Amino acid sequence: MAKRVGMEVAVAVAEAVGQCDIDMAAVYPITPQSHIAEHLSDLVADGKIDAEFVTVESEHSAMSAVIGASGTGARVYTATSSQGLMLMHELLPIASGMRLPIVMGIANRAVSGPLNILNDHSDIMPQRDSGWISLFVENGQEAIDLSIQAFKIAEHKDVLLPVCVNIDGFQLTHMVEPLEFPDQELVNKFLPPRVPYATLHPSKPVTMGAFAMSDYFTEMMKAKDEALKNSKKVIIDIWDEWARMFGRAYKPVETYKAEDAEILMLTMGSMGETAEVAIDALRAKGVSAGLIKLRLWRPFPFEEIRAAAKNAKKLIVTDRAVSFGGPGGPVFSEIKSALYHEAHRPAIYNYIIGLGGRDVTVKDFIGMVEKVIPYNAEKTVDTYEFWGVRE
Amino acid sequence: MNIVENFDLYAPRLINKKELLSAGHRACQGCGEVLAVRLMCKALGENTVIASATGCMEIISSMYPTTAWEVPWIHVAFENAAAVAAGVEAGLKGLRKKGKIDDRYIKVVGMAGDGGTMDIGLQALSGAMERGHDMLFVCFDNEAYMNTGIQRSSGTPMGASTTTAPAGKISSGQKTWKKNMAEIMVAHSVPYVATACPSYPLDFIRKVEKAKATKGPSYIHCFSVCPTGWRCGSHLAIAMGRLAVESGVFPLYEVENGKYKVSSEMPKKLKPVKDYFKGQGRFRHLGEAEIQVIQHKVESEYQKILDKVKYLKAWD
Numbered sequence: 001m002a003k004r005v006g007m008e009v010a011v012a013v014a015e016a017v018g019q020c021d022i023d024m025a026a027v028y029p030i031t032p033q034s035h036i037a038e039h040l041s042d043l044v045a046d047g048k049i050d051a052e053f054v055t056v057e058s059e060h061s062a063m064s065a066v067i068g069a070s071g072t073g074a075r076v077y078t079a080t081s082s083q084g085l086m087l088m089h090e091l092l093p094i095a096s097g098m099r100l101p102i103v104m105g106i107a108n109r110a111v112s113g114p115l116n117i118l119n120d121h122s123d124i125m126p127q128r129d130s131g132w133i134s135l136f137v138e139n140g141q142e143a144i145d146l147s148i149q150a151f152k153i154a155e156h157k158d159v160l161l162p163v164c165v166n167i168d169g170f171q172l173t174h175m176v177e178p179l180e181f182p183d184q185e186l187v188n189k190f191l192p193p194r195v196p197y198a199t200l201h202p203s204k205p206v207t208m209g210a211f212a213m214s215d216y217f218t219e220m221m222k223a224k225d226e227a228l229k230n231s232k233k234v235i236i237d238i239w240d241e242w243a244r245m246f247g248r249a250y251k252p253v254e255t256y257k258a259e260d261a262e263i264l265m266l267t268m269g270s271m272g273e274t275a276e277v278a279i280d281a282l283r284a285k286g287v288s289a290g291l292i293k294l295r296l297w298r299p300f301p302f303e304e305i306r307a308a309a310k311n312a313k314k315l316i317v318t319d320r321a322v323s324f325g326g327p328g329g330p331v332f333s334e335i336k337s338a339l340y341h342e343a344h345r346p347a348i349y350n351y352i353i354g355l356g357g358r359d360v361t362v363k364d365f366i367g368m369v370e371k372v373i374p375y376n377a378e379k380t381v382d383t384y385e386f387w388g389v390r391e
Numbered sequence: 392m393n394i395v396e397n398f399d400l401y402a403p404r405l406i407n408k409k410e411l412l413s414a415g416h417r418a419c420q421g422c423g424e425v426l427a428v429r430l431m432c433k434a435l436g437e438n439t440v441i442a443s444a445t446g447c448m449e450i451i452s453s454m455y456p457t458t459a460w461e462v463p464w465i466h467v468a469f470e471n472a473a474a475v476a477a478g479v480e481a482g483l484k485g486l487r488k489k490g491k492i493d494d495r496y497i498k499v500v501g502m503a504g505d506g507g508t509m510d511i512g513l514q515a516l517s518g519a520m521e522r523g524h525d526m527l528f529v530c531f532d533n534e535a536y537m538n539t540g541i542q543r544s545s546g547t548p549m550g551a552s553t554t555t556a557p558a559g560k561i562s563s564g565q566k567t568w569k570k571n572m573a574e575i576m577v578a579h580s581v582p583y584v585a586t587a588c589p590s591y592p593l594d595f596i597r598k599v600e601k602a603k604a605t606k607g608p609s610y611i612h613c614f615s616v617c618p619t620g621w622r623c624g625s626h627l628a629i630a631m632g633r634l635a636v637e638s639g640v641f642p643l644y645e646v647e648n649g650k651y652k653v654s655s656e657m658p659k660k661l662k663p664v665k666d667y668f669k670g671q672g673r674f675r676h677l678g679e680a681e682i683q684v685i686q687h688k689v690e691s692e693y694q695k696i697l698d699k700v701k702y703l704k705a706w707d
Contacts, residue, residue: 023485026478050489052481057518061474064467064515068442068478071465073492074485076478094467193491200440200463200479201492207458209466211450 004180009140010035010173012181013079013105013165014042016144018049019187020151023074026054026065030084031117032169033107037079059084063091063102070100071208073199075151078102081169082109082123089127095162096131096224098209101154101194102162104132105147107169108269110356118357119169121269121320124297125330131224133163133231134297138272140177143167145248148187152238155194159231161224166297168270170357182246190245232299252301254293255308257283261290263369264312264346268294268331269320271353271360278365289369294331305338313377315339315346316368319384320354328384347377350384364388405593407433409461416459417451421625423616423632424448424531427589428502431529431613432462434599435498440479441465444472444503444512447538448531470511473519473528476501480524498527498603505532505546509572520579520608527602527609530572533617541620545570548640550685551673553620558676568688576610577646583609584646590616590632591656594643601645614641622672634667639693644700651699664689 007015014036017025025044027037044053052069056062059080066076080088085106095102110116111123124134133153137143143165150163167173182190198206212220232252243249256276258264267275272293282289292308292315294301309315319329327333332350339345349372354360364387402408411432418425428448432439440463443449449466452459467475480499486492501519503512508530516528535553536542543556543565552564576584583605587595595613602609614635616628623631635641639661643654664686668674677685 023489023491024478024481026481050485052485054477054481054522056474056477057514057521060471061477061515061518064471064474065478065481067467068465068475068480069482069485070478072440072479072482072486074482076482090468091471098467199492200465201483202438202440202463202495202497203493205461205463207453207460207464210453210455210458211466212455216455 002180002183004178006176007179008035008174008176009143009167010107011039012140012179013143013147013167014039015181016147017077017105018043019182019184020148020191021075021193022049022051022077024052024054024066024069025077026056026062026069027078028056028059028062028080028084030059030081032109032173033079033081033084033105035173036105036107059087060091063088063095066102067091067095067098067100070102071098071200073194073196073201075194076102077104079105079107081107082111085123085127086111089130092127092130092132094209097220099160099197099227100162101151101160103147103150103154104162104164106164106166107173108166109169116356119171120355120357121166122322122355124164124166125321125323128298128330131161131228132298133159133161133228133235134166135163136166136269136295136297137172138270138293140172140175140179141248143172144179144181145242145246145250148182148191149238149242152191153231153235156234156238157195157197159227159234160197161227161231166269171270186245190241228299232296232301235296250295251304252296253304253308254295256291256293258290258292258308259311260288261312262288263314263316263372264290264292264309265316265318265365265369266292266294266331266335267318268297271318274360274362275365278362278369281362281366282369287369287373300334300338302338305335306342309339309346310342310344312346314372314375315348316372317348317350318353318368319350322352322355332384347375349375351387352384353387358388406596407436409433409437411435411437411461412452413459413461415457417454418447419619419625421618421628423589423628424533425451426628427531427595427613427615430589430592430595431599434596435462435500435603437462438495439498439500440483442467442472442476442479442499442501444507445469446504446507448502448504450538469507471515472501472503472507472512473516476526476528477519477522477524480526499525501526501528503530504537505530505534506536506544508532509545509570517579520576520581520610523607525607527599527611529611529613531613531615532572533615533620534569535620537617537620546572549688550677550681552676553673563677563681564673573610573612573646577649580649581608581610582648586612586614586641586643588614588632588636588641588643590629590636591643594654594656598645620673623670627670631667631670634662634670638662638664638667639689640664640667642693642696644696649703651696651703653696653700661690661693
């Protein structure tokens, strides 16, 4: 059994990536990703990782460089946040369209303007439709585990898609937590060397990133959609394998006291643990409350969400990003879509919380549940609210 | 003796006979750029990986499910060819070092047009050159955004009429002088910088070979005549390239480790720029006075290069 160590989560993510025999990394510094970048460079400088470390001049070039390197067959990693992710935006659908198994850590941070360096999910939400597998972690241990699993998922022959691991900036990246690193020998067994489909090498010349017009484009988009949808099975299999090897189980949707709950709350990312405390407090007061934690954002786990919500009367969806002028937060929209065809579906309420690093406490989560208790579940309040906003 | 008739006799000594950019691509008739790319590939040989920017050369060569490329080739986006090439170089280096691929030397080449190099791609190129990747970057400069329909770039020459800087009642087309990209690369202290033109194929090939042999970053600025965008006859691409060089509008020179050398193709006495302008629709609106302003500027810019040849010493 690996021993537990106290370590900052961002540093731990770099350590975990260092266990994955990467061949190349390209990073551009941005708060709060910077500790991942710094520690990766330390590991390379000390010879602990045998990889090319490219200190590019922008996030756009970071993504461009890992695309190029991944094309050669190398195992690659990059990490970013917020504006950096927005700058990479153009290249994200190209990376997935080229079916390159790039792994990216995202220290989630609010997008400008105004400039704000703290945590929310407004950076990843605009990347939703870029064809990447998108995972959310709740704590440091998950950040380590999913960063390693991401390579295996991405490189699986039935997937071949880029994967991003969303780690809440500061709230997670800058916390020192007790962590357990998987044994290196077991990681080597779990994650064998990448077997690329095709590579940029003169021994067998290939053309990557060809130009396609209306006669092929639709088929390519359909193929990418199928690949992303089909990846869910592989992801679940890999999580099962991880559970067998390392004893920690992962599911696309985690639940907490949700089975018999009349009122469910849904969170994504680091706020899950705070919400759990609120659920316990509500249960102590006799409120039948439970929690759904969404780990897999893309591909979206429709079946799992339906199963988790099937017995509830009310469902509170929290969002840490805004879809301006839209129907509610981006998570809310997906959950509503998932439940639309269900004969028995809960009334759904949406609270926008924790924008730009605003603290969301146990009291806030209790408040959200208590607010919807008097609502008539037959008459859904079809609106969303910025929780705790000063007006 | 006609060198073309005796191609098989002379060619193997001068040029690689193997075609690495195959026929059947979709370039315009008389395209100077695709000719340059073909020659570049011949000079580079098979152990090459090319990262191309979006642009004419990308769309004419890679229409799915066909490809004209006989070397490994990747296209990602418009502004990032240099960053992609840098990534390819780093990826191959990492794999080779760890014994994951065979131990052969592979030259990585980034290529883009003038827009993809001098405008939108300048940052990525500057970063790649500064970091010292072992790669060649070639700008195929046809002096405007030809792929999107002849819009001006920072590579468009003063006085040229384009679709976004047109000649009009109160305008004479491009108002600014062409950005001096080769000098920007020299300022990055890269070991080898050269200008070239496929109208001088052996000079161009020799320069590509030199760049290939250079360890570290190198840059070639290749003047690429675009009959479609310049509004000249498609049979005139070679002649126009020659006139650009002979008039000093596009001087051929090399900078090796900071030392300047004018290529032997440069004439002792420059031809007047109007000889070069007169065959092209993009300069047709220019009056004598405007041409004279350009003439003086061309001469003084060329003199600067001659002065550098004379006064600058190599770094080492």
